[in-house]
Amino acid sequence: MCLAIPTKVIEIKGNLGVVEFGGVRKDIGLSLLPELKIGDWVLLHAGFAIQKLDEEEAEETLRLLEEISEVSG
C-alpha cells in the first residue's frame, strides 16, 4: 500500500499537477511539494506527489552499483 510510482509532472495548476500514464492524463496533488516545477520527476502515492526524485543521486547509485558489481568480478 506504500507503493509509489515515478512519474513526470507535465503541467502545474496551483496545488494540482498533471502527470501522464500510457497516454492517460491524471491530476495529482502537489501540496506536499510546493516547490515543484514542470518537468520534475516525482514519486506518486495515493494521488499525491510525495517526494521529488533526484537524478544526480540516481546516477550516483547506478555508478556505485557498477563499482560493486565490478569489484566482485
Add this chain to the structure above:
Amino acid sequence: MKYLDEFRDKRLAKGLVDKICSLSGEGQAGTPAPTFMEVCGTHTVAILRSGIKELLKGRVNMLSGPGCPVCVTATSDLDKTIALTKIDQVILTTFGDMLKVPGSFSSLQKERAEGYDIRIVYSCLDALKIAEENLDKTIIFLAIGFETTAPTIASSIISAHKEGLNNFFILSVHKLIPPAMKALLDMGEVNLDGFICPGHVSAIIGSLPYQFIAQDYKIPCVITGFEPLDVLQAMYMLLMQKKKGESKVEIQYSRGVPQQGNPKAMELMDEVFEVCDARWRGLGIIGSSGLKLKERYERFDAEKNFNIQVEESKEHPECRCGEILRGIIEPAQCKLFAKICTPEYPVGPCMVSSEGTCAAYYKWGQTPLVGSDPLGGV
C-alpha cells in the same frame, strides 16, 4: 532516466548476488546465514517477485515484518468501519485493499453486496470530490496507511476545512512504523542482523527516526528502494556493516529519500494529527504508534461525531496472521495457507492485501522463479 528499468539490470544484479554470496559465506564454518527483515509489504512483493529470496536461499534469510497497513489494521477498527456504513445516508469510501478483509462478522465487500454505499477510491482527494458532489450525504473515508499516506489525508482534511465542507469525515487508523519496529525488537521473538527499512515511509520521515535502532539495539538499517538492484544493494550494504561490526542507518534509496525526508509533508501531518496509542493486529496496543485528529479538526473525526457501537471483536481461531506479521513464521507454516485461505476466499488480512505477506507468497513464493537461469526472475 526513467527511474525503473535502470535498476533492473541483470548484469549488475549477477555481480551483486556474487558479492552477497561471498560476504555472507565469510566467517567461521557453521555460522548461520544472516537474517534481515523487510518491514514494508512493497519490499516483500519486490523480493519474492524478482526471485531474490529464492536465489539467496541459505545465504541470506529474509523475514517479512508488519509493514502492510491493511494487514495490521485491527479487527475492531474494521468492525467500527462496517458499523459506520449502516448509518443512514452514509457513503463509506476506502482504498480497495480493505474491501475483502474479514471483520468479526462481515466484510466491507459483503456489506456492499447487501446494498450499503461503499466506494473504492484511489486517493483521499477522490473521497473529497464525492463529498463535494453529494452535499446531502455523509462521506466517511477509512484513513489507513503509514507515514507515506498520512500526509495525503492531512492535506485533504486541510482542503475540506478551507472549503467549509461539513459532510466529510475520516476514521483515522493511521499507524507509524518506527514504534512498531521497536515493539517487535522489544518482544525479542526474532533475532535480526539488519533491517531493510521502507523507502516510501522514509521519503516522508527521512532517516533520523531509525537512529535508535542502530544506536540502542545495534542493528544495521538500510533505507531501500523497490527495484531488484535496490534490494540487492541494500543487502550488500547490510552485510558490509555486519562485516565491519557497525550499526548505522544508511540510505540506499537516495534518489527518493533525502536525509531530512519531506519537511512540508511532516508539517501538514503535524498540523492535523497528533500521536496516540494504537492497536495493531498481531502486535497488540503499541504506545505512540498511531495518529488521531487534533482537537481543532475534530469535526472531521468520524469516531467523535458518530455513536459507533460494536460487539467484542473476534478472529478465526486458526488464522496465524499475527505471527506472520511478527516474522515468527512464514505463510506455509499456517495450515490454512493456500488451502482454506486463498486470495479469492481470504481468512486473514495478510492474504487479502496485494502486499500482504501471505498473498505475496501465494502469488510469487510457491513456485521457484529461478531455476536453470539464475536471476531469471530479476
